[in-house]
Amino acid sequence: MVPVQTRNAAAEANRRRYEELRSIGQGATFDALPAATERGAAPIAAASLIEEEEVPGGWYTTTRLRRREVLRLLDLTGNATPALIAWRVGDPAERMNLADTVKVQWSAALRRGRIVLSDMGRVMFSIVEDTCGAHDALVGGSGCASGGTGHRNTRANFVAAAGKLGLDRRDIPAALSLFSPVSVGPDGAFAWQQERKASGDFIDLRAEMDVLVAISNCPHPLQASGPERSRSILVLRHQGFDYGVSDPCNNVGAEVVRAFARTNRLCK
Amino acid sequence: MSSCDPAAAILDLVIPPEQPWSAVVKRGQVLRIVDSEGQQAVDALFYRADDLAERYSAQDTLREQRNAYIGIGTRLLSSEGRPMMTVIADTCGRHDTSAGCCSCESNAVRFGEHARYLHSCRENFLLELAKHGLSKRDIVANVNFFMNVPIDPSGHFTVVDGISEPGGYVDLRAEMDVICVLSNCPQINNPCNGFNPTPIRVLVWDQRG
Secondary structure: OOHHHHHHHHHHHHHHHHHHHHHHOHHHHHHHHOOOOOOOOOOOHHHEEEEEEEOOOOOOEEEEOOOOEEEEEHHHHHHOEEEEEEEEEEEEEEOHHHHHHHHHOOEEEOOOOEEEEEOOOEEEEEEEEEEOOOOOOOOOOOOOOOOOOOOOHHHHHHHHHHHOOOOOHHHOOOEEEOOOOEEEOOEEEEEEEHHHOOOOOOOEEEEEEEEEEEEOOOOOOOOOOOHHHHHHEEEEEOOOOOOOOOOOOOOOOOHHHHHHHHHHOOOO | OOOHHHHOOOOEEOOOOOOEEEEEEEOEEEEEEEEEOOOEEEEEEEEOOOOOEEOOOHHHHHHHOOEEOOOOOOEEEEEEOOEEEEEEEEOOOOOOOOOOOOOHHHHHHHHHHHHHOOOOOHHHHHHHHHHHOOOOHOOOOOEOOEEEEEEEOOOOEEOOOOOOOEEEEEEEEOOEEEEEEEOOOOOOOOHHHHOOOOEEEEEEEEOOO
């Protein structure tokens, strides 16, 4: 039996360390995040573009990125709210984990400079460019019951997308909804902030491991939705930019540095 | 407050600190989880007993109630949008379903590589799920009963001191036959267990008394 005094001392030490990490995570680390990307900035050179697809409202697509390739999603109308899930090539049991993503970074507000973690404590994506800074890691996409009869929904899209990748219902993790400004009130109530999104918003997700991706382009369940046909997105795969020593993501806080170190040990 | 009488329970057991537990809870039965000593997080997953690919979905649950926290009246929905459990009594008032479960891997990232070699909820889930033919790919975002994770308007997301009192409890009515999998959380690096994991108690009634 560990004496009570020793146990209490250990608990107090752990509490102090937690408060210290929290203070840095929500203070200095938060303040060090890079500014949002300007709309229209960071053009992709023709030689860098690997793949381009326009996905109409209601539909989905799948793609595969090699490590260091970048997935750009571009909202052509200001109405799109694409939802995204991902798995590691070679072991799809390792997949996007939003709970760990927001817990480890002390923030549910994903934006430029943040990372998206897998369930194995490794970095799947880093958000190297982002004009919007308002993405939803809590509510996710539409489900079977959303949208009414005759409307496509994200749950069904993901079941179909997973099937085409050789995966099934057991493999669908919580989804990240992009360009989806969901706020949380003091009582926990969600609200939609349409003014935080606009036509031309884009995000660049740099793959930090080889990944399989499924994207569903349906209305967000909290959004007052327009006609599906006016919600097209562009999905582009490109070679990315060389940020050199001013990389927007790989040095933002001790947690992120450790996550990159773990990732780099697996993915040379 | 609930009127269920512990003497009438068909199951009444203590889950020691850091340990997992699972059982089938049938439609109409009531599952009570008691935070015996207070401030003890309990991680929970639910699977439909006759179709294990249908399982608890945190995002469906939050979407339909349009609120970030779980409390009385919350219907815990499945990946197919169907109610699995309903919160019918709750002395605590706030439970989380966005922070996930602790793991050796996330502990290593959050607190340093030394924290990798500490027991965690994901270890518990892996061992308990294996009894039902399930594996890591079946671990989805879970419920954290008695865990207090406020999300502020700037997005700051923080596990803070629990507000559940010793002897506090939550009652869940099963809306379908489910396999309920619990992990009595072993975390000692954040306040979810008051930095000191303690026992919990689980009771099941055939119907609400």
